[in-house]
Every structure is written in C-alpha cells, then in structure tokens.
Amino acid sequence: MFGDYSLGDLGSIMVMQGFAGLILFSVFVLMALGLAIIFGQMGVINMAHGEFMILGAYMTYLTSHLCETYAPGLYAGYFFVAMMVAFIASGTLGLLVEWTLIRHLYSRPLDTLLATWGLSLIMQQAFRSTFGAREVGVELPPWMMGSLPVTSTIEVQINGLFVMGLTVLITAVVALLLYRSRWGLQVRAVVANRTMSGAAGIDTRRIDRLTFGLGCGIAGVAGSAFTMIGSTGPTAGQLYIVDTFLVVVFGGAQSLLGTIASALTISQSQSTLEFFLTGSMAKVLTLLMVIGLLMLRPQGLFVLKVRR
Amino acid sequence: MSSGQRFYPFIPSRRELLLGAAAFSAGALVAPGALAQQFPTAKVNTTGLAVTDTEVTVGILHSVTGTMAISETGSVQAEKLAIEQINAMGGVLGRKIKFIQEDGGSDWPTFAEKAKKLLVNDKVASVMGCWTSASRKAVLPVFEQYNGMLYYPTFYEGLEASKNVIYTGQEATQQIIAGLDWVQKEKGAKTFYLLGSDYIWPRTSNKIARKHIENFLKLKVLGEEYFPLGHTQFNSVINKMKLAKPDVIYAIIVGGSNVAFYKQLKAAGVDLNKQTLMTISVTEDEIDGIGGENIVGGYACMKYFQSLDNPNNKGFVSAFKKMWGEKTVIGDVTQAAYLGPWLWKLTVEKAGSFDIDKVAAASPGVEFKGAPEGYVRIHENHHLWSKTRVGRARKDGQYDLVYETAELMEPDPYPKGYQ
Numbered sequence: 041m042f043g044d045y046s047l048g049d050l051g052s053i054m055v056m057q058g059f060a061g062l063i064l065f066s067v068f069v070l071m072a073l074g075l076a077i078i079f080g081q082m083g084v085i086n087m088a089h090g091e092f093m094i095l096g097a098y099m100t101y102l103t104s105h106l107c108e109t110y111a112p113g114l115y116a117g118y119f120f121v122a123m124m125v126a127f128i129a130s131g132t133l134g135l136l137v138e139w140t141l142i143r144h145l146y147s148r149p150l151d152t153l154l155a156t157w158g159l160s161l162i163m164q165q166a167f168r169s170t171f172g173a174r175e176v177g178v179e180l181p182p183w184m185m186g187s188l189p190v191t192s193t194i195e196v197q198i199n200g201l202f203v204m205g206l207t208v209l210i211t212a213v214v215a216l217l218l219y220r221s222r223w224g225l226q227v228r229a230v231v232a233n234r235t236m237s238g239a240a241g242i243d244t245r246r247i248d249r250l251t252f253g254l255g256c257g258i259a260g261v262a263g264s265a266f267t268m269i270g271s272t273g274p275t276a277g278q279l280y281i282v283d284t285f286l287v288v289v290f291g292g293a294q295s296l297l298g299t300i301a302s303a304l305t306i307s308q309s310q311s312t313l314e315f316f317l318t319g320s321m322a323k324v325l326t327l328l329m330v331i332g333l334l335m336l337r338p339q340g341l342f343v344l345k346v347r348r
Numbered sequence: 349m350s351s352g353q354r355f356y357p358f359i360p361s362r363r364e365l366l367l368g369a370a371a372f373s374a375g376a377l378v379a380p381g382a383l384a385q386q387f388p389t390a391k392v393n394t395t396g397l398a399v400t401d402t403e404v405t406v407g408i409l410h411s412v413t414g415t416m417a418i419s420e421t422g423s424v425q426a427e428k429l430a431i432e433q434i435n436a437m438g439g440v441l442g443r444k445i446k447f448i449q450e451d452g453g454s455d456w457p458t459f460a461e462k463a464k465k466l467l468v469n470d471k472v473a474s475v476m477g478c479w480t481s482a483s484r485k486a487v488l489p490v491f492e493q494y495n496g497m498l499y500y501p502t503f504y505e506g507l508e509a510s511k512n513v514i515y516t517g518q519e520a521t522q523q524i525i526a527g528l529d530w531v532q533k534e535k536g537a538k539t540f541y542l543l544g545s546d547y548i549w550p551r552t553s554n555k556i557a558r559k560h561i562e563n564f565l566k567l568k569v570l571g572e573e574y575f576p577l578g579h580t581q582f583n584s585v586i587n588k589m590k591l592a593k594p595d596v597i598y599a600i601i602v603g604g605s606n607v608a609f610y611k612q613l614k615a616a617g618v619d620l621n622k623q624t625l626m627t628i629s630v631t632e633d634e635i636d637g638i639g640g641e642n643i644v645g646g647y648a649c650m651k652y653f654q655s656l657d658n659p660n661n662k663g664f665v666s667a668f669k670k671m672w673g674e675k676t677v678i679g680d681v682t683q684a685a686y687l688g689p690w691l692w693k694l695t696v697e698k699a700g701s702f703d704i705d706k707v708a709a710a711s712p713g714v715e716f717k718g719a720p721e722g723y724v725r726i727h728e729n730h731h732l733w734s735k736t737r738v739g740r741a742r743k744d745g746q747y748d749l750v751y752e753t754a755e756l757m758e759p760d761p762y763p764k765g766y767q
Contacts, residue, residue, distance in 0.1 A: 053590065057587050060584050063583060168413070173418050174418050176637065177635075177637055185615065195617040197616055199611075269608055271637055276604050280580070310581070319575035319584075320576055
C-alpha cells in the first residue's frame with residue numbers, strides 16, 4: 041500500500057498517526073480515571089459511569105448557551121467554566137448517589153452492579169425528558185477548532201492537544217491527591233484493610249463518599265472534554281462504558297499506573313491496527329489480545345500487593 | 349410506559365384546516381356524515397377491523413424510549429401531523445382517524461409484540477411505524493400472519509417487498525445511483541473511499557455503490573471500511589484517507605459515531621469545501637447533533653430536504669413547526685413518515701374499503717400530489733417512485749438543493765447487477 045508515496049508523505053502520515061494514537065490514549069485515560077478510582081479503591085462497579093460523563097457533557101452544552109446569551113464577550117473561554125460546572129454537577133450527584141444508594145450496598149458488590157445499571161437507565165431517561173431524545177450540538181469557540189499546521193503536510197488537531205493537556209493535568213492532580221495528601225493516605229489505608237482503618241480512627245464512610253464523588257466529578261470533566269470529539273445525547277454514555285471497563289480491568293483495578301499502562305497498550309494497538317486493517321478488525325484483534333493477556337494475568341497488568 | 353394509552357388528535361385550528369386543505373386539494377370538504385353514509389361500515393369493513401360509523405383506528409409504532417428515540421421522534425411527529433390534517437379535512441371515507449400509539453422501546457422483540465397487540469387486540473386498520481431494518485424484520489412475520497398493513501418510512505437497503513408493507517422511504521438504489529452519477533459528472537470524481545457503520549444497511553448500500561462505481565462508471569474505489577456501531581475514534585482512518593487522497597469520501601456512518609466522525613474530520617483540517625464528501629446518512633436531524641459548522645460544504649443524497657422550494661413543502665414545514673415548535677428540523681425520513689397516513693387514506697378511498705387485501709391490491713398506482721417532496725406514486729413492488737436529490741450542507745444545518753433528477757426514479761429493491 042505504500043508503493044506510490046514519497047518518503048516525505050509517509051513520514052508525515054506516520055507522525056500524524058502517532059499523534060492519533062496519543063489522542064486515543066489521552067481519551068482512554070481520561071474516561072477511565074474516574075472509574076478506576078471508584079472501582080479500584082472502593083470495589084464498586086459503577087455502570088452509570090458513562091451517564092455521569094454525559095451529565096458533564098450536558099452541563100457544557102448548558103454553559104455554552106448561557107454564555108452565548110448573557111456574556112458573549114467571554115465566549116472564547118467558556119469551556120474552562122464549563123468543565124468546572126461539569127465537575128461540580130457530576131461530583132455533587134455522585135455524593136448524593138453514594139449517600140442514598142451505594143453506601144447500603146458495600147458488602148454486596150454484585151448488587152451495586154445492578155443498582156448502578158438501574159441508575160444509568162434512570163439517568164438516560166432523565167436526560168431524554170430534560171434535553172430531548174435527539175443529540176444536541178455543543179459549539180466550540182473558534183480557537184478550539186481546526187488544526188495547527190506544523191509543516192506543510194503535518195497537521196496537529198487543536199482539540200487533540202487540548203484533551204492531552206487536560207489528561208496530563210488531571211492525572212497529575214489525582215496522583216498528587218492519592219499519594220501525597222492526607223485523604224489519599226486514608227483512601228489507600230481503607231483499600232488495604234477497611235476494618236483496621238476504621239479501628240485506627242479513619243472515618244471510612246466519609247472517605248468512601250469523597251472517593252465516589254471525586255470519581256464521578258472526573259467523569260463529568262471527561263464528558264465535558266469529549267463534547268469536542270464525540271456526540272452528546274441521552275445514550276451517548278453507552279458508547280464509552282465498554283472501552284472504559286476494558287481499560288480499568290486490563291490495567292489492574294487498583295493501580296493508577298496500571299490504568300495508564302493499559303490505556304497506552306490498548307490505544308496504540310487499536311490505532312495502529314486500524315491504520316493497517318479496518319476499524320472492525322482492529323477492535324476484534326484488540327479484544328482478543330486483551331482476553332488473551334487477562335487469561336494469563338487475571339488480575340490485570342498491575343496488581344497491588346495486599347495481604348488478605 | 350405508554351402501552352395501551354390512547355391519544356386523541358388535537359382539535360385543529362382554522363389555520364391548520366386551511367394548511368391541511370392546501371397540502372391536499374382533491375375532493376375535500378365533503379361533509380363527513382354524508383360520506384360515511386355513502387360508505388356504510390358493513391360494506392367498507394368486512395374483516396372486523398376497528399372501524400365504526402364515525403371513527404377508524406390506526407396504530408403508531410415507534411421507539412419513544414431507548415437508543416432509537418433520537419431518530420424515531422420525528423417520524424411520530426410527522427405521522428401525528430398528517431393524521432390531524434386528514435381529520436381536519438373530514439377523515440377517511442367520512443371517518444375520523446383515531447390512533448393508538450405503542451412504544452417499541454428500541455427493542456426488536458418488543459416491536460413484534462406490540463405489532464401483534466395492535467393487529468390482534470386493537471384491530472387497527474393500518475400501522476405507521478418502525479424505523480430500523482431490524483425492527484421491520486421483526487414485525488414483518490406478524491404483519492404477514494395477521495394480515496396487517498404497515499407504512500414504513502425509512503430509507504433502507506432494499507432486498508424486500510411484501511404485500512403487507514408500503515415502503516415510503518427510498519430503497520438503496522434510489523438513494524445511491526443518481527448521486528454517484530452526479531458527483532462523477534459535476535465534480536469529475538475518479539476515485540472513491542467508502543466508509544460505513546458495520547451493519548446491514550451501510551454494507552448493502554456500499555456494495556451497490558461499489559458495483560456502480562466499478563462496473564458502470566468504470567471508476568476506482570480506493571478503500572472500503574466499516575466501524576462498529578458506537579465507534580468514536582476516527583483519527584486513524586482520517587490519516588489513511590489523507591494518504592489515499594480520494595476524490596470523494598462516501599460516508600454511511602450512523603448514530604453517535606456520525607457526530608464523532610465529522611467533528612474529528614474538521615479537527616484534522618479536512619475542509620469539505622475542498623474535499624468532496626457525500627453521505628446518505630446525514631439528514632437535517634443528524635446535523636443538529638453534529639453541528640452545522642462541522643459538516644458545512646458536505647453533500648447529502650436524499651429525496652427530501654427541509655429547504656425544498658415548493659408550495660406543498662412550505663405548507664408542510666410551517667404546519668410542522670406550528671405543531672411541534674419553531675426549533676424542530678425536518679429530515680428525509682420525517683417527510684417519508686408524513687406520507688404514510690396520506691397514502692393510506694388515498695388508497696382506502698381508491699379501494700372504497702378498509703379491508704387489508706383490498707388496500708394492498710389498490711396500492712400500486714396511488715399518487716399523492718400533495719407530498720412535500722413533490723409528486724410520488726406507489727409502484728407494483730409497494731415502494732415509491734420518487735426523485736433523488738443532492739443537497740449541500742450549510743452552516744445553519746440546512747441543505748441547499750444542488751441537483752435533482754429530472755424524472756422520478758423507479759424503485760428497484762432487487763437490483764440486477766448490483767448483488
């Protein structure tokens with residue numbers, strides 16, 4: 041397939057293809073981060089993760105409209121406000137859900153699966169009733185659209201750069217929180233041994249609530265960012281949930297590093313295979329690879345060593 | 349859920365009465381009572397359908413919940429509008445249409461079950477419904493077994509023709525061939541890159557497109573690719589296309605993937621004013637979600653655009669907006685759904701009977717001059733003769749008509765040389 045092309049052409053395509061892989065990697069990390077925190081630290085399988093993302097996307101949509109109507113001068117920067125709004129909305133809802141629903145089910149992990157799945161259906165229908173069944177279009181300020189020409193043949197997507205930057209930032213913040221803050225210390229203690237941490241005076245309920253809220257909040261930010269590259273509709277969350285679980289489970293549920301490594305593996309193989317084969321085949325081969333590796337390493341790529 | 353709930357059409361205003369009359373001007377305004385007496389119930393209904401001296405019941409069967417609600421909402425709205433307008437003009441054979449709406453819930457077995465309920469329990473005289481091919485395939489045996497009449501609005505892949513179905517959308521050849529001919533002639537296109545979501549409609553359609561490009565136009569297909577439904581990452585294939593440099597990108601991507609595809613195409617610096625792109629899966633409805641600025645300049649091949657400039661369409665668009673809100677948009681399928689109740693009414697009046705067999709037999713040749721897309725006529729194979737049109741996307745989400753076939757295109761659900 042490369043016979044007819046000059047070396048320069050091929051080189052630029054390879055660069056852009058590498059960049060496409062990096063964008064996919066950032067997208068995967070961003071969507072998996074919130075779930076990894078909740079699933080990894082609390083053992084709760086949050087099937088409504090995608091819907092928390094879409095809540096963030098809808099908040100972005102609302103913010104853009106409000107900004108257009110009441111403060112058109114600030115339109116260029118509305119996206120940053122929108123991400124905050126998304127974080128607060130999804131996070132608050134997360135706290136509420138944890139308090140009303142999840143905390144009663146900690147000893148029954150399979151029931152949380154059912155309960156959060158039910159929650160996802162409720163949220164989907166709520167979106168549909170509020171915003172209508174059709175997808176909504178989220179407009180971007182002009183500076184975020186299009187691409188930067190690096191050379192005459194290499195172009196780099198601006199929104200791709202934005203997503204990458206955001207991913208790095210959020211990952212860094214989460215890593216800091218988990219490994220450098222008092223809250224993170226307590227979270228890790230609770231993961232290691234819930235009963236002992238309780239006995240040592242850690243308020244495990246409060247930790248759980250904050251963890252769940254933070255996970256949902258990050259999902260909201262991810263959803264907000266994805267309005268740049270994907271669709272915003274009542275059921276759009278379902279588009280992301282499978283890939284998200286794939287990344288988290290493959291990475292080893294309790295490890296931040298594992299999530300990142302797994303996102304890298306899956307995104308690179310997906311985008312490379314997609315280039316040489318077709319979209320459907322790439323998906324098939326990626327899934328086969330993941331299944332194969334999980335058979336060899338059932339705990340995922342990275343396992344946190346804990347005495348049980 | 350709305351199962352079994354009965355909806356009565358609204359009482360129309362004088363303005364709608366006028367619009368209704370404008371949309372359809374044959375033999376109107378006969379006092380309903382008189383017509384009904386002319387056609388006694390015992391005579392026009394020999395098979396026990398839900399027809400009384402004053403009323404006839406039909407079914408509306410679409411998804412208003414679940415994934416497909418996005419697409420099917422417009423069809424439901426169009427069908428309700430048509431029914432309301434028909435009632436405002438005196439109904440069908442002097443009888444007002446009453447409808448029972450059922451929710452298929454985006455679930456194919458549910459469609460079959462609800463279809464059976466409408467036919468067996470409610471004895472409806474016809475059903476306007478279904479959207480995806482999967483839902484149509486699920487209800488088809490029910491309609492054939494219990495002898496019902498289905499008016500199906502969506503453009504689809506063809507390879508089907510049933511006595512019990514009237515297909516008011518285009519089958520694949522009607523949507524594809526004229527568009528490809530146009531893009532060759534007008535744009536001098538020599539090479540094509542075919543894309544699609546991975547299921548039967550895009551695959552069958554691209555197969556027809558490929559045969560037409562290679563065997564009839566003697567041009568070249570550089571690549572053909574499919575993506576799982578719900579795929580959201582298109583950067584790799586966009587790079588591939590940048591390398592292959594096709595004259596035309598031919599895209600049949602659906603649902604949420606559609607939005608992701610056009611946003612990423614735009615972000616990757618592909619300017620649709622320079623790169624010709626043709627799609628058969630993006631109507632005005634979809635642009636709402638994609639955002640006009642992401643697809644401006646792209647071409648769509650349909651039979652109807654909201655912007656069509658004819659008196660029928662003007663009346664239709666303003667009545668639709670009046671009923672469902674200024675901000676609603678009308679896509680190809682919504683218009684096709686609007687044809688369903690009208691074609692049924694015309695057929696019943698031609699047959700002089702509500703009996704399914706007589707309606708099915710009377711269908712070929714029925715013409716609807718008030719169609720927003722212009723004149724349509726039912727073919728022997730129960731599809732519609734209609735024109736193929738090419739539109740160019742504007743930033744505001746509407747299409748500018750750039751081409752329409754001079755003649756009506758013949759529906760050909762089993763095209764020879766394309767299989």
